[in-house]
Amino acid sequence: MQRRLLLDSDDSRQLTPASLAELEIPTPQLYKDLFYALDDHDANFPVKSDTPGNFEPATKTISVPPYGLEYPAKRIRDKAALESDRPPFHTAMAQFGHEMQHAYDYVLGNSKGGMEASAGSETKYLAVMDTELRAWASEAIIYKAGGETIQGPGKELLAGWSDFSPAQIDRTDAELQKNAIWARIIKYSTANKIGQHDWKTCARTGDLLSRAAEEKKRVEEHVDAPRPTAPEVTIDNAQALPDALKNAGNRITKVERAGDYRVYLFRRQRYKIHKDVVGAGTWFEQAAGSFV
């Protein structure tokens, strides 16, 4: 299958849900959802390791901090993953998940227009904060799946969401800095400030604090549950072929023969297609190869 989430470095390649499963590292469903959403998208998303983590809309490049990748990469080279390896793997997943959320926001057109607005404008500030809040929540949700094993920054991030309330904005900066979410709001509101406004004036702008409250709720209410596998789709005639499948090109993987049917995998969905349909179409040629 042609991967669209281009995990080109040896380190980042270890972060596919399939390699994590091979190592018996429990993979949170949100992590898989984000990974597959980008992997299924028509655009390519190159992934490289770089500090800090980042998503660059112009090139659609996702950067993941190398310190989050080194440990998993080493463990995989050693061909062993221990119970005690789970927290560092979780850190790598949470950091990658944060950046994948930014990329997915871009795909969905969340904050659209806002991200291209000029620096220092209210529109740009609110767009940056909107995607950051969502990314901080997704990062926390991925950590949350690690349960009691999560320590350090992951635990602080979860505690930050748990203790967060918009009304706390009246507290002193020193007090707010103790909360990981407020500390990030202060940092990002300072770096992306509207004109010459102080961070509190910025954070009181628009719906920012209620957006933060929404994301807190998302973290708290999220339950990590595996998505049920979609039932196999049987296609007996060409008219029934979905457009996505017709245009899927070399992204279809042939799986097996089943009597008069050929079974293909596309976007984690199994399609059982009658051989006459396969034989009549041109859409499958790249995928089918010598199989038909």
Ligand SMILES: [Zn+2]
């Ligand atoms: Zn971010």
